[in-house]
Amino acid sequence: MAVVKMRVYRGDSNGGKEREYEVPLEEGMVVLDAIHFIQANYDGDLAVRWNCKAAKCGSCSAEINGMPKLTCKTRLDSLPLDKPVTVYPVKTFPIIKDLVTDVSWNYKVRKMIPPFTPAKDTKWVMYQEDVERGQEFRKCIECFLCQDVCHILRNHDKKNEFFGPRMFIKMAELEMHPLDTLDRKEFLRGQAGLGYCNITKCCTEVCPEHIHITDNAIIPLKERVADTYFDPLQWLFGRSKGSPKQ
Amino acid sequence: MEKYETHTHDVIVIGAGGAGLRAAIEASAQGASVGLVCKSLLGKAHTVMAEGGVAAALANVDAQDDWKVHFHDTMHGGKMLNNWRMAQLHAQEAPERVRELEHWGALFDRTKDGKIMQRAFGGHTWKRLAHVGDRTGLEMIRTLQDRGIHSGMDVYMECTITHLLKDGERISGAFGYWRESGRFVLFKTKAVILATGGIGKSYKVTSNSWEYTGDGHALAYDAGAELIDMEFVQFHPTGMVWPPSVKGLLVTEAVRGEGGLLTNRNGERFMEKYDPQRMELSTRDVVARSIYIEVQEGRGTPHGGAYLDISHRGAEYVKKKLPSMYHQFMEFAEIDITKEPMEVFPTTHYMMGGVRVDADTAGSTVPGLFAAGEVAGGMHGANRLGGNSLSDLLVFGRRAGLGAAQYANELRDNTLKIDDVDLEKASQEMLKPFENAEGENPYTVHQALQEAMSSYVGVFRTKEKLEDGLEELQVLKDRASQLRIEGSRMYNPGWHLCKDLKSMLIVSEAIAKSAHQREESRGAHSRVDFPNYDNEKWGTVNSVISKDNGTMKIGTSPLPQMPEELRKIVEGGHK
């Protein structure tokens, strides 16, 4: 039977190193299956997060051969198997153990985002074309892979000033909700640090839900913020049409 | 005993799926101080995986629909074993709960005139399932998560409850550990709401996640609550069969709801034989058994399943209505479902049985202990209709939140005590696998349990098989009492599995005992040796599991009497 060599990072906040395992290859096998095989047969304490094994819960993010991916969605036969497959925890968040990292920062900033705020007398009529934009963003499974690759978080560690792509699509979704009444532009520009994003689109490339994070969320948000803060005429014009949100 | 953290709340909700979140939101709204505890990160609970939709008689697409038809369908789906009051409240309140989600920001698919869209599903007379493509559960959990984090509750993520603590008869606390550090934590509380979901991990082929080890069922049982109808385990007719690594992964019923056709290897649309009227939209128990029989009788597909085909609806439609299914087959099986059929076979999916609760308050027989969602029994009787679970979570999640907050408020002076001896016992039990020098690998025992449940307590059951199964479970219990694990307490899945095994063994025994007792076939429970309904004897009782002097007792209790006006609805025609 064909065998795959897996090099999995083992360690915690005190450091660690990769360990090599041999795993028998079964048809259709994904990286998470290999990890589970290792748990059941070699190292019962190998730490990994997962829930659905169907690319729906966003728990199982890791860096496979250096690429941020969902381990449950990455088939081994999609990787070059003449070399060992490396599996590392995502880099942007502090390691807890093995493949598990501390992503609590994401929960902290998410809580700071002003929530959906409809008007009191809302009639609750919406048309498919009005909800479709928001629906794209609501496909997000919070795998935080986009947060992991964004260089502003990954290389510059601007966690105090920059909420990251996941949070921008969250805010885009609220801003574009046809029945929301709140204005989050000041928040986006200020606390959330939208201005730091320089549209490299790395986030979009890794999104397993194929959300067009940059084109459909971040750029339109940037335009809104720019219109408001740097073009008062257009802002006034926009307001006078009666709708600040189109 | 080592040092441990203590947190104090009025209400502790165990589980952050749809039921737990909805319960926590309600209890907070009632002014209770709420702690929400979950094994995984917030927003990852099983509910996130639900696809097809949430059932509610909104009558947006089929104007004839109303709660009475929904009630009628639910009782028939459950083969009349449902708690009628739960089915009634569920049908009446589901529309309001769905609209409320919309008011909290959910973006459901829309009808042409701007209302919430609804689709057809098995066993539902009208188009009744509100949905968002095939990711309804994600929409629901995200909406509740957003609402929840702004409702003032404290969330304890990656924290597992292992024991409930009582002061006399009353609940007074919950004990557990942090996944990250393995350190212990104590929650002092007046009320506990169990919302821990299902049990699928006892079986080999399942659509369920690692969390589905029946913890809530086991915690309730150990605390002295009753479990009802544990023989009714739903095998969803359509799980993936290929490739092996995704065996069991769900193919949503929405595929059939949107017009998917089932055929065998000879190209016959075999549902004509089993339910000519409803065909593919028959109830899950019937479709699962039909596929099973086709394969048993040699008419299966190359990978041992049935074909499910939606390609005739056109690529555009399929990608729009079933986007996740399209990607799932493309990515995992390299099959383009807009062009080719899928291969499917039954997979363990849902637990109808669970903690016996009062319909109005969700209170169990133990004071201070409440339960809602999949861990609660009664609502779905012998078989759950698709879409009725997501609505169940909302309706009874809210009612559990209300019930628990009210109970906690009435218990004004909190003099509830935690017994140190109980705490010490709980901690020792947890630490034992580290101390066993000899002993077995928990993963090996888990595999053996899954094999046993699949062979002895699967889709088709007989007296002999169930007796063999019960014997095997005794052996496994002994093996599980001597587990050994490596490493430290820090984020140690092997260690966590030791505790999960305890829950799975309790639940498995309860299933096998209940299945052994019920000598008839009804809904999801098929006894080859008793193939028919026995309405005289078994049509009038729930099975009841309880703990009696440390051993598991099985018995029955009569179904609650349905009021006349509801009986008329149930006995009336479909419309």
Ligand SMILES: Cc1cc2nc3c(=O)[nH]c(=O)nc-3n(C[C@H](O)[C@H](O)[C@H](O)COP(=O)(O)OP(=O)(O)OC[C@H]3O[C@@H](n4cnc5c(N)ncnc54)[C@H](O)[C@@H]3O)c2cc1C
């Ligand atoms: C693939 C799939 C598709 C489905 N599609 C549909 C559908 O379309 N429509 C429908 O109506 N139903 C559907 N269902 C069923 C439905 O999703 C579930 O029944 C429902 O989500 C259960 O919700 P819950 O709130 O009871 O539990 P869950 O959402 O499973 O939440 C359980 C929670 O309990 C926590 N927990 C468990 N044990 C412990 C412990 N010991 N300590 C602390 N926390 C604990 C977990 O961490 C989790 O947070 C589907 C199910 C699956 C698997």
Ligand code: SF4
């Ligand atoms: S586009 Fe912006 S948010 Fe996305 S990775 Fe680049 S800098 Fe980060």
Ligand code: SF4
């Ligand atoms: S936007 Fe995409 S990459 Fe980012 S968290 Fe959501 S699903 Fe993951």
Ligand code: FES
């Ligand atoms: S396990 Fe859920 S996304 Fe991978």
